[in-house]
Amino acid sequence: MKQSDETGQLQPSARRLRVLGPVLAWHQQRRAELGPPLQRAVLCILAAQAGQVVSKEQLIGGLWRERVPKTAEQSIYTYVAGLRRALEPDRGPREPFQLLVNRPGGYALQRGRFHIDAEEFEDRIAETRRLLTKGDRRGSLRELETALRLWTGPALSGIPGPFAEAERARLEELRLITVEDRADILLGLGRHQEALPALHDLVGEHPLRERARELLMLALYRSGRQADSLAAYLDIRHLLAERLGVDPGESLQRRYHAILRSGPTLDSADPDQGQIRLGSRSPLHTGDPEAPVPRQLPRAMDGFVGRTDESVRLRSLLAPGESAPPQAVVAITGPAGVGKSAMAVQSAHAVGDHFPDGLLYANLLGATPGVERLKPIDLLGRFLRALGVRAEAVPHEVDEAAAMLRDTLAGRRVLAVLDDASGPDQVRPLLDLPSGNAVLITSRESFAAVDNCAQVRLGMMVRSEAVTMLAKLIGAGRVAANPAVAARLVDLCDGLPLALRLAAARLIDRPHWGVRHLVERLEDRGRILHELESGDIAVRSSLELSHDTLSRSSRPLDRLAARTLCHLGILHVPDVTSHVVAALLDASVDQAERSLERLTEAHLLESHEFGRFQLHDLVRLFAMELAEDHLTHETRSGALSRALGLYGVTARLATRLVDPHRVQPPWPHTGPQPAPLSSNQDGHAWMERERANVLAAASQAMSAPDDSVASMGAYVGFSLMWHLYRAGHRNENLRTNQQALEAGQRLGNQEIMALAHGYVAMTLTRMGQAAEALPHQLAELELQRGLRNRFEEMRALGNLSVAYLNLERYADALECSEIQFAIARDIGADVGQRHALSMLGCAHRGLGNLSEAGATLSEAVSLSRAAGDQFHVSHTLRCLAEVRLDQNDPLSAKTLLEEAFAIGREIRNHDAAPWCLTHLATANRLLGQFESAVAYATEAVAVARAINDKRREEMAAWELSTAQEALAAGAQGQEEVDPVGHR
Structure with missing residues (x-):
């Protein structure tokens, strides 16, 4: 049954869901409050599979994919409960849910209970196809236009998560195809003027869509604008060449040539008639018909x-269209085992018809161990003989033989496949063939600097393609028996075709094994390279050849690159920069950068971001073996210590640039010069971009058996503490400091133990676990007093007061703050005095002494402003705002909170955002500004959940519920106006 009239306007129905634009739902003409973005995302996932059971795992994957929070399952329950309240507001307390129901294994949104605009959109497209098969173009046009009117903006607008991203892309592509189909039908009806506006808009938004461009060209031509039509083609040809390095497709080229000649079929009302078909032979083909x-x-x-x-x-590139010659040189490059040869042979077969005069092939043996590479003169001789030159006539000099090959190929169309070239030098004599011929090369080396060469780089296969390949090799049944295990096998093989074939060979030889048996063996990363062997073929030997070629080269840069690969096996981080590698090598940054670029050219490294380099897992394992086999223990420890030092001193510099007022942990090590940073922005960007690397290096070091390396790892982790705190990376902060605590206990290092206890406590407190934090904070205080470090004792007292405040032990907090203030004043620690005053003010507020709390906090604000300590200004303003709320002065509180929030955003203190947003919601609610209160509280819930602040999330959720009730009461039952004008 249709859910809309002929104009596409939604008709009144009990329940409606709109996803083709901002996600909204209506119940009995009233808009439902669908809750925060992730809750709406859950509804979208369920609606896309209406009537089907959707498991919790599918919902979690659709919201977060690999970055799943620990509270994911609980969040799903919360979102489902929230949706049920929103979708069935009239349900009695004991009535069963009718719309979003529990099913074995998950949840289901009952089918047919909702009108969903995306379903109607796809139904109308299907109806369009049915009408077209009956020849009813006008009816199909009405359906398409009605379908397009359902859109009110980008699909799933404002909905986060991987499901929403994929579904948004799918629906948008469907919309674009529908716009093109509408234009196609208009052209078929002879209504080309009506097609032009939408086509102009579509091409403007998506200039590389060839079908849209072809339809625009035809519409312009039929409107008497031949010059504009040709200009539209020249524009896309320029864009394709500039952005993708390719030519327009054959259909677009045919349309261009027809318009150029004003072909009579272009005036046909049916756009599918009269298409030009070019001949299969090149006009350049003038060779001897009897030539081989x-x-x-x-x-x-x-x-x-x-x-x-x-x-x-x-x-x-190789078959760009009959009117254009192929690319002169095409190089397929990539790391060992990535499938370059298979790709080249497959592609050469696919374009064979475009080279009627021959398909040449030679294995150049550039990366075959123990075998001499094919010399250029031998390669030229082979090809000349294959093309009909008598053996005795083949010149013995390379230049003469190359000239003869060019002469022989003049006027012909031949494709030469040069497999496994060691580099450009081995094939240079064949890189200047006459137009119409092409050379297709595979190599582990880069060909980016070769003239007239288009390089196609092969990376690792995507998981879906690799699983399909595995199924073809070992049988679909073995893969289908456990798809998740098959996907894990692909991941263990890095999506590397060679590794997958070797893994498949082991499974084929062992038919009694399931895929899981091999996965269990490969999970032991220490033996994976041993497992991926079959006969004389192995991943390791392939990588060894690449390394040995560099290490035995006569070029100093090649040998430095081989040494760099070996040293990269020492440091286990996601990616590296030239500064880090310079520290590893104890070399200059310039030398490190050049060696990294050389390894990238040899496809032993990858670089997807300027100045950053990564190792694939199998190459990393090989590099770790190299380091173990070729470097002494002292060399490895020294290199790791230098890299740790670089991370530590740079993190401290970055922290100082971001906020010079924060007290940094001690750094009892000497280290190299930090990476060059000069501004607040530099410091923040470096810490956020290097965060994963610094933490990985610190974790690796803390697990090392070498005591000095383990100690240094703990201090490297401490050096990033303030950034993790301010940016809200609480899980990482907790995990790193817990590991530091274990390392300190193992080493018997009381300073490390004390600092780690304190940072664990600080993080747990911020996560709403003050009771768990308290023992750690007391342990830090005891250790610092034992070390007789008065500054650290003072700091520990301040943090202890924070824990007591969160536990609502205000008298204890007051006592700690008073002692902290006394010590800070005694040792001249201004930052300690500012902190102590703010804690004193909070403690007085908790004890009900509002006047004293306000005065103390006002003094703390003044001192912080005078010092330029924006962090403390923002914090103390928030505390003072709470006092004003207690004094029933929400207007003053709102002013203080807005300034505190603005400062917090300016200094990137995301940790404080939930607190500020929640109290802004309270202040706005008390001022009767209910919509603003709901907006602030909604954002507070989302931010608190994102940074794992359970206490603030609970407070924000309560405030949100209260503000929503106030808003509903204030609205006095008035119905909202829906998007199509119904009240």
């Missing part, structure tokens, strides 16, 4: 799957 036509390609590999984007690119 070599067909030397090896058979295409069985089990070849995927690589769709690369295949399309290669085809567009």
